[in-house]
Amino acid sequence: MIFDEFSFKSLIRPVVDFPKPGVIFRDITPLFQSPKALRLVMDSFVQRYIDSDFTHVGAMDARGFLIGSIIAYELNKPLVLFRKQGKLPADVLSEGYQTEYGEAFLEVHADSLCDGDAVVMFDDLIATGGTLIAAANLIRRMGAKVHEAAAIIDLPELGGSQRLQDMEIPTFCLTQFALTDK
Template sequence: MPYDECYVKSVIRTVADWPEKGVMFRDITPIFKDPKALRMVTDDFIQRYIGTDITHIASIDARGFLISSIMAYHLNLPLVLVRKKGKLPGKTIQADYALEYGTATVEMQIDAVGPGDRVLIFDDLIATGGTILAASTLIKELGASVYEAAALIDLPDLEGSTRIQDAGIPVHTLLAYEGL
């Protein structure tokens, strides 16, 4: 099924003033109720990465898990998790980052990736880029390299994609929404 940007955008819901006043939240959860939209999105990402030398997909908490698990299954790759502080058992490493509306910390398990691994970072949305940059820091600290950062949605006005690219990480997104 070919990817149809207009169709997928029609499925995504915009929620004004959530989680804070002034934020236009792009809610992708309706995609999971729409098999056509979900197939379009996942098929497009799978086609992009099939045949690459990616060894792992690092997925960011939490909506990114849903799309990236489908990708990992079809690409026959390990899926490793980048989670909010305190959500992963065992030994972890952590990095702090700034959100568009606050600060947070993410963690990875210390055995998630290692030297020689080439990791695709996946998130549902790129806003300020802080989450992906923090994940990149963790991946590199564990000795692996970042192949690319991918997300369903980019919010270019918040310049996160630019920050990620300025850090030397290629970025791929399917959709962009102007404005905050």
């Protein structure tokens, strides 16, 4: 199968005025309803990282779990879950961050990573970068490093990819949308 950005991009559903007026939400669930599209997306990530020098896959709550778990399985890497506040049962590290819609906290089990570990972080999209930046800060607090931040979609106008790159975190996205694309 040859990766065709435009055919899989058409499966990303725009939802106008969700979760609030003026926002176009990028819904990836149709990608997961198409076995061919899902395989193309995941195979693209697997091919990118199969020979990379990293130790763990980090997955952001919640849609990043769908991507990260498949990649961790395919590449035989441990999976680290970054959850919304109050969802993890053991000792956690917590990091506050700004979202497009307000303030939130991201948590990770305190024993998830060690000195010398390297993490590829996965989420469905990069908007303001808040979630991925919070995860990167948590990774660094555990003595590990961020290998790269990856997502299906980049919304470059919101500046998240640039903010990550300013923190010396490379980013990789399969496609991008302008804020006004419908």
